Amino acid sequence: MGWGDPDRIFYRLCWGLSLGMVFLVIGIGITLFWGSLPSLKAFGWHFLVGRIWDPVNEKFGALPFLVGTLITSFGALILTLPFALSSGIFLAEYAPPRVADGLSTVIDLLAGIPSVIYGLWALFYLVPLVRWVEMKLGVIPFGLGLPTASLVLAVMILPYAASIIREVLRMVPHELKEAAYGLGATRWEVIRGVSIPYGLSGIVAGLLLSLGRALGETMAVTMVIGNRSEMPRSPWDLANTMASVIANEFTEASKDIHLSALIEIGLLLFLITLGVNILARIIILRLQVR
Amino acid sequence: MRRLILGVLGWMLVWGAVVWAGEITLLGAGATFPYPLYSKWFYIYHQKTGVKVNYQSIGSGGGIRQILARTVDFGASDAPMNDEELSKAPAPILHLPMTIGAVVISYNLPGVPSGLRLTPEVLADIFLGKIKRWNDPRITEVNPGKRLPALPIVVVHRSDGSGTTYNFTYYLSRVSPEWRKRVGYGKAVRWPAGIGGKGNEGVTGYLKQLPGAIGYIELAYAYQNRLPVAAIRNRAGRFVLPTLKSISAAARTHIPPDTRVLIADTDAPDGYPISALTWILVYKEQAYGGRSYERAKALVDLLWWCVHEGQAYNESLLYARLPENVVRIDEKLICSITYRGKPIRRCK
Secondary structure: OOOOHHHHHHHHHHHHHHHHHHHHHHHHHHHHHOOOOOHHHHOOOOOHHHHEEEOOEEEEEOOHHHHHHHHHHHHHHHHHHHHHHHHHHHHHHHHHHHHHHHHHHHHHHOOOOOOHHHOOOOOHHHHHHHHHHHHHHHOOOOOOOOHHHHHHHHHHHHHHHHHHHHHHHHHHOOHHHHHHHHHOOOOHHHHHHHHHHHHHHHHHHHHHHHHHHHOOHHHHHHHOOOOOOOOOOOOOOOOOHHHHHHHHHOOOOOOOOHHHHHHHHHHHHHHHHHHHHHHHHHHHHHHHHH | OOOHHHHHHHHHHHHHHHHHHHHOOOEEEEOOOHHHOOOOHHHHHHHHHHOOEEOOOOOHHHHHHHHHHOOOEEEEOOOOOOHHHOEEEEOOEEEEEOOOOOEEEOOOOOEEEOOOEHHHHHHHHHHOOOEEEEOOOOHHHOOOOOOOOOOOOOEEEOOOOOOHHHHHHHHHHHHOHHHHHHHHOOOOOOOOEEEOHHHHHHHHHHHOOOOOEEEEEEEHHHHHOOEOOOOEEEOOEEEEEOOOHHHHHHHHHHOOOOOOOOOOOOOOOOOOOOOEEEEEEEEEEEEOHHHHOOHHHHHHHHHHHHHHHHHHHOHHHOOOOOOHHHHHHHHHHHOOEEOOOEOOOOOO
C-alpha cells in the first residue's frame, strides 16, 4: 500500500478534487463578501428592507428584487408542481416502457434548450397570452411582469422536477408494490399509499433543486419581467429579480458604491441558494427517519 | 564576397526602414456608440495611407481610463471628462468632437406615422408617469388634426446602464425642474414609470410589440426597424424631427474652445434637441513614454483626416456630419498638438 498503488492514488485524487469544490464555494462566498463590504458598511441592515434603488442619489435597498425573485421562483414551483408530479407518475407507473423511454428523452431535451430561447418564446407567445388574460381580468395589460416570468420559469424547471420524480418513483422496490397489489389494492391506491410516501423525500428534494435553478435564472426572466425596480403592488405588476438587476446594471456601474451594492445582491442570492439547499438536506433527513 | 554581404545588409537595412515606417499601428479604445463609424474610417484610412489603427470598443469609461493610463494613443468617449477625471491626468488632454449622435423618441400608435409632436414638458411628464393616456389634452393640443387613440401610455426605458440613458435623462433634467429634482440624470436612474428593456434592441422589441408604447433609442435603431419618431420642440420653438441634417445642426451653436459641452436642448434654431457629441481624447503634448515623432505625426494626420475627408462617410452609416463651426474648432485643437513643445502640423 505505497504511493504507487492505483487505488490509493485514485482515492487521494478524488479527495483532493472534492475538497477543491468545497474551497471554490467558500472562495466565491469570500469574494462576494469582500466586494460588498463598502455597501455593507454604508447601508447595513437597511439594504435588506430598503425599497428604494436609486443609482443617481446613491440610495440602495434590495427588498424589491428580493421579493421579485421569491415570488417568481415560488410561483414557478407551484405552477410546475402538478405537471411535474403527474408526468413523473405517468412515466414511472402507467406508460409502457417504450413510450416512457421516448417521452423521458423529450422531457430531458427541454432541459437542454438555452434560456435565451425560452425568453424569446415567452416574449412572442406568452406575453400576448398573458396580456389577453389581463384584459379579461381588467388589470393593466402589460403582458409582462410577475405572471409571465413565473410561467416561463415553470416551463424551464419542469424537466428537472419531472425527471427527478420519475427516477425516485422507479426506485420504489417492487416487493412493496407487489405486496400491496396482493392485498387487493388498485393501481391508484398503490401510487397513493406506497410509491409517493416511499419517495417523498426524493420528490421534495427534487423540487427544491428545481427551485434553486429558478432563483438564479437570469436571461429569460430579464426579457419578460419588465425590469421595474420598485416594490410590486399586485401579482400582475412589473417587477425585477436579483439576478436580472445584476445582469442589467453591472457592466456600466461606474460608481464604486453602485458596483458594491450589486455585488451585495450577488451575495444575497448566493446565501439564499445555499439556504434552499440546506433546507432540502434537512427535509431529506427528517423524512428518511420516518 | 564581402561586397555581397555588405550589399545584402544595406538592402535589408533600407527595406527594414521602409517596412518599419509603414508599419505604424495606432492604438485607440473607448466608446461603443461610434464604433461602426470608426471602424469604417480606419479601414479606409489604412487602404489610403498604410497606417493601421486598432480600435477596441470597450465603453466610454474604459476609454477614459486607458488614456489616463497612457496605454493607448487616443481614447474615445460619449461623455466629456469631468474636472475630477482631468485632474487625474498626467498632462493636459484635448477633447476632439468626431461626430454627433441623437436619442430619438419612438412610439407604437396604430394609425399615427412619424411626426407626432411633443413638447419637452409633455415628454417629461409622460416619462414621469403623469400623462397616462394618448388622448390627453396636453398631447392633442399640440397635434391638431391627428386622431390619437384613448390607449394607455406604456413608457419603455433602458434597464441596463447606458450612455443613451445618460443623454436622455440629462436632456429631461435640463427641460424639467421636476425631473431634475425627482429623478436626476445618469447612466442608470430610478425610473418613476414604465417597463425596462435590455439594450437598444430590447427597447425596440417592446416598442414593436406593445400598442401604446413610447420609448427612447438611438437613431440607427429607429431607421433600421422603420419605427415612427416624434418631432420634439426645441428651444427656438420649432418642432424638429431627428434627421442627419437636424442632428448636425444641433451643434451649430456656441461650443466652448475645449468642446467639453453637452449640446442637449440646443439653441440652434433648426437643431434636434436631444443630440450629443462624441469625442476622441488625446494628449496635447505627444512626446511622452518614449513615443517617436513619426507616431505622433501619424496620429495628428489621422485626426485631421477624420474631421475632414472622413466626414464624407458619416451619413451612409447614419451618423451626422460635424458642422463647419465644430470642424474649425477641431482644426485649431489639432494644430495645438505639440511634440517637445513644437507644433506637429503647420497651420496658417
